[in-house]
Amino acid sequence: MLNNPLDFEKPIAELDDLIDELKKVGRDPNERQDAVNNGIDVEAEIGRFEAARQQMARQIYSNLTPWNEVQMARHTDRPYTLDYIGMIFDDFVELHGDRTNADDPAIVGGTARFGSDAVVVMGHQKARDLKGRQMRNFGSARPAGFRKALRLMKLAEKFRKPLIVFVDTPAAEANLMAEEDGISETIALCLREMVLISVPIVVSVIGEGGSGGALGIAVGDRVLMLEHSVYSVIPPEGCAAILWNDRNRAAEAAGALKLTAKHALDFGLVDEVLEEPLGGAQRDPTAMAGILKQAITRNLKDLKSLSTEGLLSNRYDRFRNMGRWAESETVTCAPVPIS
Amino acid sequence: MNVPEGLVSKCPGCKEITFNKELERNFNVCPKCGFHHRLALTERLALTVDEGSFLEINGEVSSQDPLGFPDYSTKLQRDMAKTNLRDGITTGCATIEGKPLILGIADFNFMGGSMGSVAGEKIVRAMETGERERKPVVLFTASGGARMQEGLFSLMQMAKTSAGAAKLDRAGVPYIVVLTHPTTAGVYASYASLGDVILAEPGATVGFAGLRVGNQNMGVKLPDDFQTSEFQFRCGMVDRIVPRKEMRATLAKLLTFFDVTPAEVRADAQ
Numbered sequence: 001m002l003n004n005p006l007d008f009e010k011p012i013a014e015l016d017d018l019i020d021e022l023k024k025v026g027r028d029p030n031e032r033q034d035a036v037n038n039g040i041d042v043e044a045e046i047g048r049f050e051a052a053r054q055q056m057a058r059q060i061y062s063n064l065t066p067w068n069e070v071q072m073a074r075h076t077d078r079p080y081t082l083d084y085i086g087m088i089f090d091d092f093v094e095l096h097g098d099r100t101n102a103d104d105p106a107i108v109g110g111t112a113r114f115g116s117d118a119v120v121v122m123g124h125q126k127a128r129d130l131k132g133r134q135m136r137n138f139g140s141a142r143p144a145g146f147r148k149a150l151r152l153m154k155l156a157e158k159f160r161k162p163l164i165v166f167v168d169t170p171a172a173e174a175n176l177m178a179e180e181d182g183i184s185e186t187i188a189l190c191l192r193e194m195v196l197i198s199v200p201i202v203v204s205v206i207g208e209g210g211s212g213g214a215l216g217i218a219v220g221d222r223v224l225m226l227e228h229s230v231y232s233v234i235p236p237e238g239c240a241a242i243l244w245n246d247r248n249r250a251a252e253a254a255g256a257l258k259l260t261a262k263h264a265l266d267f268g269l270v271d272e273v274l275e276e277p278l279g280g281a282q283r284d285p286t287a288m289a290g291i292l293k294q295a296i297t298r299n300l301k302d303l304k305s306l307s308t309e310g311l312l313s314n315r316y317d318r319f320r321n322m323g324r325w326a327e328s329e330t331v332t333c334a335p336v337p338i339s
Numbered sequence: 340m341n342v343p344e345g346l347v348s349k350c351p352g353c354k355e356i357t358f359n360k361e362l363e364r365n366f367n368v369c370p371k372c373g374f375h376h377r378l379a380l381t382e383r384l385a386l387t388v389d390e391g392s393f394l395e396i397n398g399e400v401s402s403q404d405p406l407g408f409p410d411y412s413t414k415l416q417r418d419m420a421k422t423n424l425r426d427g428i429t430t431g432c433a434t435i436e437g438k439p440l441i442l443g444i445a446d447f448n449f450m451g452g453s454m455g456s457v458a459g460e461k462i463v464r465a466m467e468t469g470e471r472e473r474k475p476v477v478l479f480t481a482s483g484g485a486r487m488q489e490g491l492f493s494l495m496q497m498a499k500t501s502a503g504a505a506k507l508d509r510a511g512v513p514y515i516v517v518l519t520h521p522t523t524a525g526v527y528a529s530y531a532s533l534g535d536v537i538l539a540e541p542g543a544t545v546g547f548a549g550l551r552v553g554n555q556n557m558g559v560k561l562p563d564d565f566q567t568s569e570f571q572f573r574c575g576m577v578d579r580i581v582p583r584k585e586m587r588a589t590l591a592k593l594l595t596f597f598d599v600t601p602a603e604v605r606a607d608a609q
Contacts (some may be wrong), residue, residue, distance in 0.1 A: 172528075174548030176559050179566065180574050184547045188532035190502035196509065211485075211494060212528045219498050232489045233494035233525070242487070243409070257490045258406050266407070270490050319502045320463055322495040323456030324405040 002279070006071045008060060009279075013218045015053045022046045057278055067251035069260045070236060072228035073136070073207045074170075077282035079289070080139075081108060081123030081166040084206065087289035088296070089114050089121055095155075097148065104145030106137045106169070107217070109152045114164060115297060120156035122149055122217065123166030127209070140173045141213055146186035150193055150215045157197045162300055165203040165217050169200075169215075171235060172213030187216040194219035195319065198312060200303035202296050205261070205270070206281070221315050222299040225261035226288070227276040231269075232259035269322060271299075350374050352542070363504065365581040375540050375583055377520065380429055383444050383479060387587050388433035390450030393442070395431040398462050402426060402457050404488070411488040418449045424463070426457040427482070430465040432474070435587060438594040441469040445481040447521070454526050455486035462530060466503030466514075475513040475597050480531045484524025497529035504533040513597035515590065518545050518568060518577065532576070536593055539568035539577045546571070 002018065005013040025031045026042040035042050064072065072078075079218035084091050089112040098105040109122025141149075156163040172183055194201070194217070203220030209231030212327045225231060239253040240246055274295050277284035303311065347356050352374025362369070366386055367376040378386070402425075404411045411535050419425060427449035433442045443465050445452045464476065469476035485493040507514045516534030517525075521544035528547060531537075539545060546566030563571045571577045581589050 042372075172547070176561055176565065179547055179570075180602070182574060184528040184578055185532040185576055187528040188501060188530070191498055191529055192505045192508065192533055195498070195502045195505040212497060212525055215494055215497055219501075231491055231494075233485045233490055239487055256406070256408055259490065264491055267491060269495055316502055316506070319495065319498040323459050323492055323501055324403045324489070325456045325460050326401050326403050328399045328401075 002244060002283075004075070004077055006068070006075065007065060008064070008068055008071075008305045012053060012057050012279075015049060015056065019049045019053065022049065054278075061278060061280075065251070066230075066254040066260050066263075066324070067236070068259070069228055070208075070230050070250075070254050072280050072282075074232045075280065075282050076128050078207050079281055079285040080126050081168060081206070082125055083285060084166060084292060085112065085121055085123075086291055087286065088293045089119075092121070095148075095152065099151060100147055101142065102142070102144035104137075104142045104148060105135050106139055106141040106173075107145035107149050108159040109148065111155075111161075114162075114300075115264055117162060117300065119162045119164050120152050120160075121164045121166075122152045123206075124169040124214075124217075128170060137173060139169045140171055141169060141216075142173045142178050143181040143183050143186040145244065146172075146190050146216055147185075150190055153190075153194060153197045156199050160199060162200045162202070162303070163197065163220075164296060164300075165201065165220060167203060167205040167209050167214045167218050168207035168229075169173070169210045169213045170208050171210040172216065187212050190216040191219060196312070198308050200300060200306075200311060201315075202299050202303070204274075204292060204296065206292075210235060219315070219319060221303050221311060221318075222294075223273050224271050224274055224295055224299070225264055226274050226281060226292075227261055228280045229261055230254075230259045231261070231264050232257050350376075350421075353502075368583050373541060375399050375520065375542055375580070377447060377481075379448075380424070380444055380446055386583065387479075387590070388435055388442065389437065393431050393433040395429060396468065397430055397461050398425065400425065400460055402455060402489075405456075405492055406488065406490045408488040408490070409410075411445070414450060414488070415462055421444060424449050426455070426461070427452040428458045428461050430461045434467075435594055436591040438591065438598070439474050440594060441465050441472070441474050441476045443476070443478040445479060445519075447483075450486065452480075453480035453484060453486035453488075454482055454496050455489040455493045456496065456501075458482075458486075459493075459499045462500045463503040466500075466507050469514075470506050470510045470512050473510075473512055475515060475594055476507060477515045477517065478530065478534075479517045479519055480522040480526055481519045482522055482524075482526035482531075484526055489546050494525065500530035501533060504530050504570045508533075513593075515593060515597075517581075517586070517590075518571075521545070523566070524548065535597075537576070537578050538581045539571065539579075540586075540590065541568060541580050541582055543568045545577070593598040 002013045071184045092112040094110040108125045112121045124139045125136050127133045127136045150243040201220040203218045205225040236254040237247045240249040261273045265273050277287045281288035348367040353372035355371050428445045430443045514534050516537045518539040522531050523546050568580050
């Protein structure tokens with residue numbers, strides 16, 4: 001059974017319904033007899049439909065459009081940061097508050113044990129039910145969230161613990177209160193300080209990597225993306241609004257923005273794409289957690305072998321060199337005439 | 340009324356008609372209401388740095404179209420022709436009252452001053468030059484934010500320029516930001532908010548989310564000066580609002596304060 005199927009998953013959901021019906025027939029002696037009398041081998045039929053379902057699922061999930069990936073990344077059944085913390089880490093102690101004026105539930109974090117390592121773990125937090133979503137502000141962090149993140153980064157550095165980060169946000173909060181409380185400055189500070197934090201940082205984009213609100217806690221030595229996560233400079237709806245004055249053309253904008261995990265890897269802007277269970281992390285959270293744990297462990301091991309100087313200069317170079325530009329051979333230092 | 344073109348213009352601030360000559364004499368600030376009109380690069384230089392002191396660096400860096408984004412190449416060509424620039428930001432070295440600095444000036448007329456790979460690269464190089472030569476870095480910002488036509492590449496310029504700012508911070512090299520109209524989104528949420536000193540021109544739009552991207556203030560009455568220099572000043576995000584005609588003198592005072600030559604070196608030299 002497929003819970004909360006997305007539009008492109010409907011054919012799979014329909015097959016699942018059929019399979020369920022057949023199984024019901026198989027369990028009911030009368031209906032079963034009916035089927036046999038009509039020359040139907042119920043078990044064989046179930047097998048045939050299940051094989052067809054697998055084939056269809058593979059076909060659908062390996063041909064997702066960029067917009068489908070956005071839908072996957074936003075799926076409400078996808079595991080969120082606290083789900084992964086529960087499945088991957090031990091002894092998590094959540095720490096709250098920005099030590100200025102608030103605790104922002106859209107970013108969670110604290111101390112934990114990861115395998116044999118003591119680590120600091122943090123990430124954006126979404127929720128599934130209405131009340132929870134409002135409480136978590138849909139995963140859109142306010143200035144207090146970024147100040148909390150900054151605090152946790154400094155805690156990791158002070159006690160020489162690696163920092164593990166999960167990214168999953170549509171964007172940073174942009175309302176009047178956020179503006180008054182310095183949302184731009186707090187994001188900028190996180191960006192600057194994260195370049196300088198002298199412990200290994202492994203970032204995983206688990207759902208939505210939504211512009212500055214995502215990047216603000218994503219300046220890592222290694223940046224991993226789940227197969228069906230996205231990472232974008234602007235939400236596709238916002239991009240469509242600017243380009244065509246029409247938010248409904250978001251699917252088109254998603255294509256133009258090339259915001260899928262595969263694109264980010266091809267561009268050399270992230271290090272790894274982690275394959276998800278068929279149908280996405282939301283269909284098998286435990287399997288996904290296992291894959292994620294393995295990948296983080298492997299990357300952390302690599303990073304721990306580096307000296308602090310090596311770690312920091314690699315991190316600087318990594319972000320410093322991002323971009324694509326052209327440059328002619330001409331050496332300029334030509335004065336610009338001043339009128 | 341028959342007015343020869345280019346002789347007068349209507350002020351967007353007070354809607355009054357002003358003679359262009361008068362406007363020029365007044366630093367392109369409306370003599371009636373104080374509205375700060377946008378400045379072209381050469382005008383900004385003329386008002387800010389010592390005459391003839393500006394040497395452009397890295398002017399040969401130009402944009403690519405890494406995503407093959409709809410109409411991006413065309414827009415680039417159009418704005419290169421329109422502005423005679425290769426990108427929205429021009430960097431170089433200059434002096435103000437004899438004090439050397441590394442300078443960056445953004446031009447909003449080039450694709451809304453948006454920050455793509457070229458802006459990020461030129462800003463980081465300016466910062467690295469400042470760090471290497473221990474010269475203060477002064478950036479005049481004007482940008483609608485990250486250049487969405489370069490997708491994730493442009494988002495990463497926020498981290499890239501902030502890394503440059505981190506380098507300056509660690510090295511103890513002064514970094515001064517001058518927010519000009521408009522400075523928003525990805526630029527305001529990265530290097531434009533990281534100056535040791537942040538100045539702003541009066542009346543400039545300064546804020547996080549562009550209004551077209553989505554007004555999320557449902558039901559909340561926004562203050563009249565929302566997302567302006569004055570608003571940010573009130574919120575504690577800006578050190579000073581400096582009228583254009585005082586900018587050069589203010590920068591000169593700050594550069595004197597920040598003189599990075601250590602006292603003992605100066606004493607030795609004497």
